[in-house]
Structure formats: structure tokens, C-alpha cells
Amino acid sequence: KQEVTQIPAALSVPEGENLVLNCSFTDSAIYNLQWFRQDPGKGLTSLLLIQSSQREQTSGRLNASLDKSSGRSTLYIAASQPGDSATYLCAVRSSAAGNKLTFGGGTRVLVKP
Amino acid sequence: EAQVTQNPRYLITVTGKKLTVTCSQNMNHEYMSWYRQDPGLGLRQIYYSMNVEVTDKGDVPEGYKVSRKEKRNFPLILESPSPNQTSLYFCASSLTGNMNTEAFFGQGTRLTVV
Numbered sequence: 289k290q291e292v293t294q295i296p297a298a299l300s301v302p303e304g305e306n307l308v309l310n311c312s313f314t315d316s317a318i319y320n321l322q323w324f325r326q327d328p329g330k331g332l333t334s335l336l337l338i339q340s341s342q343r344e345q346t347s348g349r350l351n352a353s354l355d356k357s358s359g360r361s362t363l364y365i366a367a368s369q370p371g372d373s374a375t376y377l378c379a380v381r382s383s384a385a386g387n388k389l390t391f392g393g394g395t396r397v398l399v400k401p
Numbered sequence: 402e403a404q405v406t407q408n409p410r411y412l413i414t415v416t417g418k419k420l421t422v423t424c425s426q427n428m429n430h431e432y433m434s435w436y437r438q439d440p441g442l443g444l445r446q447i448y449y450s451m452n453v454e455v456t457d458k459g460d461v462p463e464g465y466k467v468s469r470k471e472k473r474n475f476p477l478i479l480e481s482p483s484p485n486q487t488s489l490y491f492c493a494s495s496l497t498g499n500m501n502t503e504a505f506f507g508q509g510t511r512l513t514v515v
Contacts, residue, residue: 331506
């Protein structure tokens with residue numbers, strides 16, 4: 289059974305500081321890992337998708353790494369801004385979960401001006 | 402614009418009154434699914450559909466029904482809603498159900514059953 293954990297559950301940083309968000313999963317036989325952003329009362333916005341054969345993906349200030357062997361992914365957000373305040377979710381797609389997405393509990397981020 | 406659209410966004414209903422939450426995608430995706438999100442429990446899959454006329458149970462299907470008569474639509478039906486179905490619901494779609502595809506989510510439907 290696949291389990292996904294995100295620690296910490298909440299994070300507060302001053303504006304301009306780099307953000308580091310962690311995601312760990314128990315079954316390393318994943319197909320891909322996806323990072324999402326969720327704003328209060330809003331839907332999930334896909335940020336980055338990393339295939340199992342990739343080590344990282346980048347989009348603007350966002351960079352996500354994947355280490356399948358250790359069951360970990362890290363999302364880096366450079367030079368954080370108040371607009372980055374949101375909850376960030378990671379999800380993995382794996383055969384252990386019948387190919388569906390298994391989500392972590394999320395990290396709630398607050399970037400203070 | 403490529404998107405997954407859910408309606409309504411907010412719904413308050415009474416126990417036992419049948420309701421339907423609609424979901425539509427304009428990306429010609431084969432795979433669609435429904436999730437519910439609850440505090441402390443995260444997102445859990447309710448039902449999914451690999452293609453038209455093909456649906457299957459997810460992790461928490463009890464009390465829900467779905468149908469997939471056309472590719473773009475995947476409605477979620479609560480025949481007799483109960484208070485424990487109060488939750489935030491998301492519809493999602495992917496190009497296919499295979500392992501390499503990216504998932505796209507709707508804006509969510511906040512359902513309250515009193």
C-alpha cells in the first residue's frame with residue numbers, strides 16, 4: 289500500500305526566503321509524482337509533473353527533485369513572495385495504489401511580507 | 402482554455418434529498434475521477450472512469466454513484482445524502498488512465514448536508 293507524507297504540515301517564512309517542501313512515499317515503484325497548489329476554497333492547480341525516469345523538473349521559480357530509491361521528492365520555490373502562500377500537495381501515481389493518485393496531507397505555507 | 406468544470410461550487414442540502422454534482426472537461430480526456438477532501442484525511446478517490454461506459458470504485462465509494470455516458474461528462478450522484486458526506490469534492494481528468502499522464506482538477510464543490 290502506498291502512503292505519502294508531507295512534513296512539515298505548516299511553514300511560515302519571510303518574503304524573499306527560499307522555500308523547501310518535502311514529500312516522502314513508502315513504495316518507490318512509482319510512475320510519476322505531481323506537485324499541486326491549493327488556495328483556500330479553490331481547486332488544485334498542477335505545478336510540476338515528474339516522471340519516474342526523471343530526477344527533476346523546473347518551471348520558473350519552482351524546481352522539484354525526485355529520488356525514487358529513497359522515496360523522496362522536494363519542491364523548491366526560490367525567492368518566495370506573499371502570493372506563494374497556499375497549501376502545497378504532492379501526489380504519486382503507482383501500481384501499489386492501482387494506478388490512481390495517492391496524496392500527501394499537504395504543507396500549508398505562509399509567506400510574510 | 403483547457404479546463405475541468407464542476408457545478409455547483411457550493412451546495413447546502415438536507416439529508417436524503419438526491420443531488421448531482423456535474424463535471425465536464427474539454428480536453429478529450431479518457432480518464433476521469435472524483436475525490437473528496439476532508440480535514441485530517443486528505444484527498445481520497447471515490448470513483449473513476451477509464452473511458453465511456455467504464456466506471457469503477459475508488460477507495461470510498463459508499464453512498465455515491467457515477468455515470469459516464471459521454472467522454473466529457475462524469476457526474477457524481479448522491480442518491481440519499483447524509484451528513485457524513487459533507488466534504489469538498491473534486492473532479493479530475495487525465496488524457497488516459499495509464500501511468501504517465503498528468504492530472505487536472507476542477508475548482509471543487511463544497512457540499513454541506515444538514
